Amino acid sequence: MNLHEYQGKEILASYGVTIQRGKVATTADEAVAAAKELTEETGTGWHVIKAQVHAGGRGKGGGVKLAKNLDQVKEISGQIIGMDLVTPQTTAEGKRVHQVLVAEDVYEPGEAEIEEFYMSVLLDRGQGKNMIMYSTEGGMDIETVAEETPHLIFTETIDPAHGLQGFQARRIAFNLGLSGKAFKEMTKFVNSLYNAYLGSDSALFEINPVLKASNNTIIAVDCKITLDENALFRHKDLEALRDVREENATEVEAREVGLNYVDLDGNVGCMVNGAGLAMATMDLIKQAGGEPANFLDVGGTADAKRVEEAFRIILKDDKVEAILVNIFGGIVRCDRVAQGIVDAYKNMGDAMNVPLIVRLQGTNAEIAKELIDNSGMDVQSAVEFQEAADKVQAVLAK
Amino acid sequence: MSVLVNKDSKIIVQGFTGSEGTFHAGQMIDYGTNVVGGVTPGKGGQEHLGKPVFNTVQEAVEKAGADVTIIFVPPAFAADAIKEAADAGIKVIITITEGIPVADMVKAADYIKDKNCRLVGPNCPGVITPGEAKVGIMPGFVFKKGKVGIVSKSGTLTYEASDQVVKQGYGISTAIGIGGDPIIGTTTKEAVELFMNDPETEAIVMIGEIGGQLEADAAKWIKETGNKKPVIGFIAGETAPAGRTMGHAGAIVGGSEDTAQAKKAIMKECGIHVVDSPAEIGKKVAEVLA
Secondary structure, eight states, X not given: OBOOHHHHHHHHHHTTOOBOOEXXXXXXXXXXXXXXXXXXXXXXXXXXXXXXXXXXXXXXXXXXXXXXXXHHHHHHHHHHTTOEEOOTTSOTTOEEOOOEEEEEOOOOOOSSOOEEEEEEEEEETTTTEEEEXXXXXXXXXXXXXXXXXXXXXXXXXXXXXXBSOHHHHHHHHHHTXXXXXXXXXXXXXXXXXXXXXXXXXXXXXXXXXXXXXXXXXXXXXXXXXXXXXXXXXXOHHHXXXXXXXXXXXXXXXXXXXXXXXXXXXSSEEEEESSHHHHHHHHHHXXXXXXOBOEEEEOOSOOOHHHHHHHHHHHHTSTXXXXXXXXXXXXXXXXXXXXXXXXXXXXXXXXXXXXXXXXXXXXXXXXXXXXXHHXXXXXXXXXXXXXXXXXXXXXXXXX | OOSSOOTTOOEEXXXXXXXXXXXXXXXXXXXXXXXXXXXXXXXXXXXXXXXXXXXXXXXXXXXXXXXXXXEOOOHHHHHHHHHHHHHTTOSEEEEOOXXXXXXXXXXXXXXXXXXXXXXXXXXXXXXXXXXXXXXXXXXXXXXXXXXXXXXXXXXXXXXXHHHHHHHTTOOEEEEEEOOSSSSOSSOHHHHHHHHHTOTTOOEEEEEEESSSSHHHHHHHHHHHTTOOSOEEEEEEOTTOOTTOOOSSTTOOOOSTTSSHHHHHHHHHHTTOEEOSSGGGHHHHHHHHHO
């Protein structure tokens, strides 16, 4: 589950991480009021207006702008709120901006040189341990740094039993070339950041840039936080931060009825039991000359109600020209699944308006095929995987 | 011979009296698996499905000689169940539970690393040695006894692969579902190694998916150790978009190295018989063994 920058920063601040402060606004007038308050609280002269959407590269799309006075705050906020922000990480249609973060200007020149770093906390899957990844090259796309100057990326692996050690935090600060007050601030920053990562059960923290301000404080200027979905049961407060406006509406609806659905761009919808088989089915659709319109794991209980819900979700996508159902019946018998499909099909009436190919394999597969074939429905049945692919191909060729 | 579990394994079920545990333990017993009891804290001394219930894994080891466990404990408590099994001296810990928080698994994996045990899963269908022991949630009838070992991250895709192999006239020595989570116990490479050392296994089917490096690690090891047995491989998720989790928590493309295309390329380089179509796994096995 992804968070907005402002939500992530609230979590960081609660663990003692120094952040670039700001206030959220949903209208231009609110933004002006927020800017005034922020100036009173922080003394900031200028303000940064930042679009709050779940996508990186916001600056490149015009979603992050500097306002040098309140008129500009109003003007810029007015432009950004309501815009469809296109960034390298969004679709061509972009993402609608519902709110902005009015933030303090932390780049004011002063006694010390300003520097930008990169820092992330994430799971190293190979080692099964968390690690802190960091670089002197902040403010840039980390994939580019990894490609062009991999020697400027460092990692620190954390022992699960002992946690982040003092020497590790110091090594990070040394590798970033810090000394004096900035050095101390960085070790504190790293410790607080790691505590926040553990405390929030996160899957990813990305702070880019981490700023060494002109007064030598270390500040999280931006943050991207992804929470571990599986740990949300013990963080009800964090689950409440979910912004469904940022997600695909059909995916949200599917989640509410307990279906694992991912919206894709293709023309053949699919309904499968099991994630691995679902991905394999998508691949087979492509090999049959189509493109998968979705990933959908219907799970172990493919009864009529669930099948009907799945069909309705798939058909919300009007690009869908055919649906392939691929169920390997193990402990769930295929004839039961077939009955579910027949019932769902009949319940849906005219709503089912695309060709349906049903492949049932496993327990009672032959009985299931008979059930489908004798149902009077306009459905093509198959038992073998390849047979299903051939039927998809034939349907698309028409 | 076979790997991990056989007819002599003494198997307990953690989360025995819960609905999942009860259903699948019943199926395992019907299959003929040597289930010697189960563990549900607070229900020790009772009998369930005709088998004794113990309060702790330690008690199950002492009184029933348990050496294999299968865990159906809910996600919030599953990591603790894994640690308890390891502490009690269980040798093979098969964890079916889906949805364990990653932070819990980081700690559990660290806790068990110096113990004399092997973790399979979590978020996996389990392990089956046909005709001897079904320690998982797979439909037993799909797996006929034979000489092909299967290692897979996925449940239903494992059943699919076995079904195809069996229809070609071959059978399965053991099928290991290693699970689709970001942190799992037995890796693809370790499962392949078990099969390479098993005299009853003549060929190995290795099924992976997008995300992580497990298949690439296994492929490199297979090549380094001289491709001692033929390996047939498939990677699911060629059409999955980057950055999206496809059902399994670990099935997410993070970079250019963990796409299906990249994994298949490495596997081919390492001498693995890679099929592009999931419908051709069985055919390829027959072709290689012919």
